[in-house]
Amino acid sequence: MGWLDRPASDTQISHGARLWLYALGVLVLAFLAIPTLIVIPMSFSQSQYLEFPPREWSLRWYEAYFSSSSWMAATATSFKAGFCTALLATPMGTLAAYGLHAGRLRFAGLAILALLTPTIVPVILVGIALFYAYVQLKMVNSFVGIVLAHTMLAVPIVMLIVGSALKSFDLDQERVARSLGATRTQAFLQVTAPQIGFALVTSAILSFLTSFDEVVIALFVSGGDNATLTRMMFLALRDQIDPTIAAISTLMIVITSLLLAVSQLFGKSES
Amino acid sequence: MTAASAFDAAGTAGDDHASGLRRDQWRERMGLAGLAVPALLLVTVTMLVPLGWLFGLSFLDDSGALSLEHYRRMLAEPSYGRTFRTTFEISFVTTLICILLGYPLAYFLSQLPRRAANLCMIAVLLPFWTSLLVRTYAWLVLLQRSGLINTWGMKLGLWSEPLQLVHNMGGTLIGMVHIMLPFMVLPLYGAMRAIDRNLLRAAASLGSTPVHGFWTVFFPLSLPGLAAGAALVFVLCLGFYVTPAMLGGGKVTMVSNRIANDIELFFNWGAASALGVVLLAITLVVLVLAARLSRGAGLFGAGH
Numbered sequence: 001m002g003w004l005d006r007p008a009s010d011t012q013i014s015h016g017a018r019l020w021l022y023a024l025g026v027l028v029l030a031f032l033a034i035p036t037l038i039v040i041p042m043s044f045s046q047s048q049y050l051e052f053p054p055r056e057w058s059l060r061w062y063e064a065y066f067s068s069s070s071w072m073a074a075t076a077t078s079f080k081a082g083f084c085t086a087l088l089a090t091p092m093g094t095l096a097a098y099g100l101h102a103g104r105l106r107f108a109g110l111a112i113l114a115l116l117t118p119t120i121v122p123v124i125l126v127g128i129a130l131f132y133a134y135v136q137l138k139m140v141n142s143f144v145g146i147v148l149a150h151t152m153l154a155v156p157i158v159m160l161i162v163g164s165a166l167k168s169f170d171l172d173q174e175r176v177a178r179s180l181g182a183t184r185t186q187a188f189l190q191v192t193a194p195q196i197g198f199a200l201v202t203s204a205i206l207s208f209l210t211s212f213d214e215v216v217i218a219l220f221v222s223g224g225d226n227a228t229l230t231r232m233m234f235l236a237l238r239d240q241i242d243p244t245i246a247a248i249s250t251l252m253i254v255i256t257s258l259l260l261a262v263s264q265l266f267g268k269s270e271s
Numbered sequence: 272m273t274a275a276s277a278f279d280a281a282g283t284a285g286d287d288h289a290s291g292l293r294r295d296q297w298r299e300r301m302g303l304a305g306l307a308v309p310a311l312l313l314v315t316v317t318m319l320v321p322l323g324w325l326f327g328l329s330f331l332d333d334s335g336a337l338s339l340e341h342y343r344r345m346l347a348e349p350s351y352g353r354t355f356r357t358t359f360e361i362s363f364v365t366t367l368i369c370i371l372l373g374y375p376l377a378y379f380l381s382q383l384p385r386r387a388a389n390l391c392m393i394a395v396l397l398p399f400w401t402s403l404l405v406r407t408y409a410w411l412v413l414l415q416r417s418g419l420i421n422t423w424g425m426k427l428g429l430w431s432e433p434l435q436l437v438h439n440m441g442g443t444l445i446g447m448v449h450i451m452l453p454f455m456v457l458p459l460y461g462a463m464r465a466i467d468r469n470l471l472r473a474a475a476s477l478g479s480t481p482v483h484g485f486w487t488v489f490f491p492l493s494l495p496g497l498a499a500g501a502a503l504v505f506v507l508c509l510g511f512y513v514t515p516a517m518l519g520g521g522k523v524t525m526v527s528n529r530i531a532n533d534i535e536l537f538f539n540w541g542a543a544s545a546l547g548v549v550l551l552a553i554t555l556v557v558l559v560l561a562a563r564l565s566r567g568a569g570l571f572g573a574g575h
Contacts, residue, residue, distance in 0.1 A: 009382060009471070013481035025379030025391075028372050032452060033394040035409040036401050038419070042412065050412050052419050092310045099306025111307050115314055121322065122510025122554060124527040125547045128534050129321035132328075152317040155310050213402045216512050220534075233404050237517055241411055249405040256400050 040253065043246035050243055061247040071232065071244070077222070078212055078229040081143070085150040085211035086204045092151070093158025093203060098188070101166045102174075112163075116156045123216045126153075131220040141223040149221060150211035157210060158203040165199035166192075202263045209256060329544035341545035351529075351546075358525045361440075361515070362508035365447045366455075369504050372448070373455035374497065380456075381463035392460075399453040407517050410446045411437060414518075438520025446518040451507060455500040462496025463489075502561030509554055526550045 004016030015022075038052055043061055045054030065071050096115060100108040118126065130149055131140065139145040169192065177187040193200065218231040229248070236242050332338040345351045376395075380388045398406055413419050414437035421433045436442055466489060474484040512527035519528070526546055533543035 009468075009481075017481075021375060021379050021382075024375045028376040028452075029391055029394040031372070032449065033397050035413055035449065036398055036406055039405065039409045039412065049417055092313065096307035096310035099303045103300045103303030103306075105300055105304045108304065111304070111311060114319075115307070115310055118314060118318055120506075120554065120558065121318065122512075122527060122547075122550055124510060124512045124530050125322060125325070125551060126318055128530060128543060128547070129325040130317060131534070132325050132540065133321035148313065148317050152313050155313065159310070213404075215404055219531075230402070230404055233408075234513070234517070237404070237408060237411065241415060245408055246412070249402070249408055252402050252405055256402070260400055 036253065039246050039249045043243070043250040045243065045246075048243065050241065050246060061243045064244045065247045065251075068244070071229075071248070073225070074227050074229045074232045077143070077146075077226050081146050081150060081228060082208040082212040084147040085154050086207040088147065088151045089154035089158050089207040089210075090200060090204045093155045093207075094162045094200065096155070097159045097162040097166060098192075101163060102171060112159070115159055118153050119156045123153075123214075127217040127220040130217060134221055140221060141226055143226045146218060146222045146226060146228065147211075149217045150214055151207075153214065153217070154207035154210045157206050161199050161203045161206070162196065165196040169196060198263075198266050201266045205259050205263045209259065212252075212255075325540075325544045326548050327544075328540050329548050331541060333541070341541045344542070345545055345549070354524050354526055354529045355549075357523065358509060361443065361447065361511075361523070361525060362505050364444060365451055365508050366501050366505045368444070368448045369451050369455040370497065370501060373452055373459055373500065374493075376452075377456050377459035377463055377496075378493075380460055381466075395453050395456050398449060399457075403450065403513055406450060407446055407514050410442065410449065410518060414442050414445070437518055438522060440519070440523055442518040442520075443515050443523045446514040447508060447511065450514060451504045454503050454507060458499040458503065459493065459496040462493050462499075466492045498561065498564050502557065502564075506554055506557050506561075509557070510550065 004019070005014050007013065008015045008018060041054060042050045042052050044057050044059065045051055046056035046058040046060060047054065096111075100111055126149070130145070134140045134142070134145050171192075173191050173195075174184075174187040177191045178184065182190065213230065214228075215230040215234050218228040219234060222228050222231050233245055233248065237245060329341050330337055330339065332340040380391055380395075383391065415421070416433040416435070418436070420436060424430050425433070436445075470488050470492070471484050474488045475481070479487065510527055511525060512531065515523045515525045516528055516531070524532075527550070530543045530546050530550070533539045533546065
């Protein structure tokens with residue numbers, strides 16, 4: 001076993017002497033990855049009781065999901081809310097990040113802090129505060145209400161991503177464009193936007209996912225015809241372990257992975 | 272000389288033209304800052320105002336008069352104390368386990384060649400990317416009485432009766448650790464990657480053993496990452512709702528769950544909002560303390 005005696009790092013510790021580290025590392029990685037992955041094969045089980053490995057394979061839980069009008073309606077609401085959130089949060093967060101970055105005003109720090117508060121305040125508080133406000137405004141269970149709430153959660157994420165992209169971008173390029181006759185808007189759209197395109201696409205995708213995954217606020221302010229998928233999943237799971245949710249979970253894993261793969265591809269083509 | 276200081280210098284010369292330029296510049300910068308208005312308006316309308324409104328309720332008694340009744344009751348009733356103790360216990364233990372599991376994992380990843388580390392990173396990011404509900408559901412399925420862990424444990428003869436693994440404190444902790452671990456590993460890994468390997472080589476050449484070198488050189492340099500990760504995990508745990516609600520099975524009540532119960536079951540807005548004020552105050556105190564501490568750790572010359 002010559003490999004074990006060879007030094008593993010500059011400090012001359014051997015691989016053998018820290019075999020425990022490798023074992024522990026792999027175990028923790030398995031702890032992180034396996035629970036999520038194990039849901040996928042389970043979702044193809046024929047049995048009422050989720051088993052691994054499934055004794056009989058079937059698509060019955062997918063059929064149950066796709067033939068249920070309430071699951072389908074909730075899925076449609078979640079997709080719509082996600083799209084609207086991405087559509088609103090991306091320009092709002094980008095404008096804020098750009099304005100505060102390029103404006104270099106003294107109170108910019110304060111504004112950034114205010115815009116980041118949704119990431120600090122426990123989400124349950126936002127949920128019940130909004131519920132209280134929406135009750136007075138008769139906006140409970142409204143689609144607009146849920147989109148506004150999710151957009152507020154997504155704006156700080158967009159701001160952080162676009163803000164960090166702008167930090168590594170040289171704004172003098174815009175000044176050059178403007179000195180050549182472009183307006184501020186043209187300069188932004190034709191010079192800056194294409195170069196921070198990766199950040200914009202990532203922001204839009206993460207905004208969508210923020211809305212798509214959000215449970216707690218949806219629990220309080222969405223319902224009736226506008227219940228989101230996560231709200232329905234949460235309520236269903238509180239009562240019993242429904243195998244339909246394994247199918248839904250699998251689909252959610254696939255959707256998320258696809259979206260993130262797309263954002264990674266954009267990143268590759270940029271660099 | 273930056274554009275701004277050029278304007279300043281010209282301005283002190285008392286030149287009319289320059290003051291005009293300065294006014295233009297000021298107007299432009301105000302216009303730019305104005306771009307943040309839609310976002311600020313949204314956050315104000317959908318969070319700051321409702322939150323202020325809610326918090327106002329905590330200072331009104333049932334008849335609508337100003338009073339500290341809800342806070343007094345919070346101090347008087349022992350059940351509130353228990354809720355806060357549970358919240359701190361869970362947050363503390365989760366953070367501790369995340370440190371114990373996350374530190375070796377981040378160290379292991381930081382020692383791997385870049386490409387292998389990036390590959391392993393997928394396992395760290397996978398739960399990070401997967402819906403919170405999906406992951407909590409996965410644990411519900413694994414830990415239930417007829418779940419995978421009970422079946423295999425009994426098959427292997429480790430125990431003979433199905434164990435109660437979920438709907439209790441243990442199940443909640445497992446779920447919480449699984450969800451929080453990436454938040455610990457990512458800042459730690461970043462901090463560890465930034466450590467200059469030559470420092471360890473220097474320590475070794477001066478006669479330190481690998482273990483000694485780790486504790487005197489590497490570990491102190493990784494502390495800012497550890498502090499950042501620990502603070503993040505602790506604060507996120509304080510406000511957690513979904514996992515204790517699902518894996519705790521009604522037996523584990525954190526502050527968030529209590530707030531939700533006060534609203535959903537008892538429509539007691541006053542009690543819920545008083546709890547909310549205290550929860551937010553604790554969260555802010557922890558964040559400020561963490562910012563102080565990590566700055567202190569930064570004094571050792573670590574990180575960036």
